[in-house]
Amino acid sequence: MLIGEISPKPLLYVDGVTVTFDGFRALNQLSLVIAPGEMRAIIGPNGAGKTTMMDVITGKTRPDTGTVSFNGDVDLTKLDEAAIAQLGIGRKFQKPTVFESHTVRDNLLLSLAGLRRPHKVLFARETVAERTRIDELLGLTKLGDAKDRLAGDLSHGQKQWLEIGMLLAQEPELLLVDEPVAGMTDAETEETAALLVEINKSHSVVVVEHDMSFVKALGVKVTVLHEGSVLAEGPLDQVQANERVIEVYLGR
Numbered sequence: 001m002l003i004g005e006i007s008p009k010p011l012l013y014v015d016g017v018t019v020t021f022d023g024f025r026a027l028n029q030l031s032l033v034i035a036p037g038e039m040r041a042i043i044g045p046n047g048a049g050k051t052t053m054m055d056v057i058t059g060k061t062r063p064d065t066g067t068v069s070f071n072g073d074v075d076l077t078k079l080d081e082a083a084i085a086q087l088g089i090g091r092k093f094q095k096p097t098v099f100e101s102h103t104v105r106d107n108l109l110l111s112l113a114g115l116r117r118p119h120k121v122l123f124a125r126e127t128v129a130e131r132t133r134i135d136e137l138l139g140l141t142k143l144g145d146a147k148d149r150l151a152g153d154l155s156h157g158q159k160q161w162l163e164i165g166m167l168l169a170q171e172p173e174l175l176l177v178d179e180p181v182a183g184m185t186d187a188e189t190e191e192t193a194a195l196l197v198e199i200n201k202s203h204s205v206v207v208v209e210h211d212m213s214f215v216k217a218l219g220v221k222v223t224v225l226h227e228g229s230v231l232a233e234g235p236l237d238q239v240q241a242n243e244r245v246i247e248v249y250l251g252r
């Protein structure tokens, strides 16, 4: 580091986190730092602890030991899931959970940050600001042409993009995205990588994914988890050449 250069305070700081289920260590002294504005890909074999890590960050699971802090000084281990979401950490689960019997547009309207209660969506006209934001989100998620279709009629890929749009409507600072391209076609996978790269211009992102072509297309630093700890970290080509990573994950 250059003299006088100030390292930014981490957006997300995970240090020495251990989670035990019936004596089994799902996370074992896990440490991970995400910088403001960063996108990080998390890979690792089944059972490595990726979901448990997301559960700890979002307050679903309490760690036995360790530190989890957000924006320097907020201790996430003391907050519940609702408070953590309110702070600006949004999570997208693997399975899309859109409102199938509502249109794409109404799904986005319903998700706009704290503006409306569900019953108002269909009966009150949206404001200019809401309309502008919905149009932005439709453009970003490439769902403009599908805006009046029922969410239940969308393809699997489109549902995933809609849910990402719904998450963005809540203006999170950090997005946690769990296996977004599972079940997608190659073309949808490429579109999803481009979407996350675009989103990363204005949000920090942590994405868990097994699909290596997708991770490559993201072009970001990769963390490999194994048995609840970080096995390797760095550019994808570097971790792909790591002998331990090949042994426990990629080479199998």
Ligand SMILES: Nc1ncnc2c1ncn2[C@@H]1O[C@H](COP(=O)(O)OP(=O)(O)OP(=O)(O)O)[C@@H](O)[C@H]1O
Residues within 6 Å of the ligand: 021, 022, 025, 026, 044, 045, 046, 047, 048, 049, 050, 051, 052, 053
């Ligand atoms: N609630 C629980 N009770 C008991 N064991 C659990 C629980 N949740 C997770 N585990 C165990 O902890 C380990 C880590 O699981 P986790 O789901 O975090 O891994 P993962 O890396 O997300 O795996 P995958 O790629 O299969 O989703 C696994 O061995 C799992 O069986």
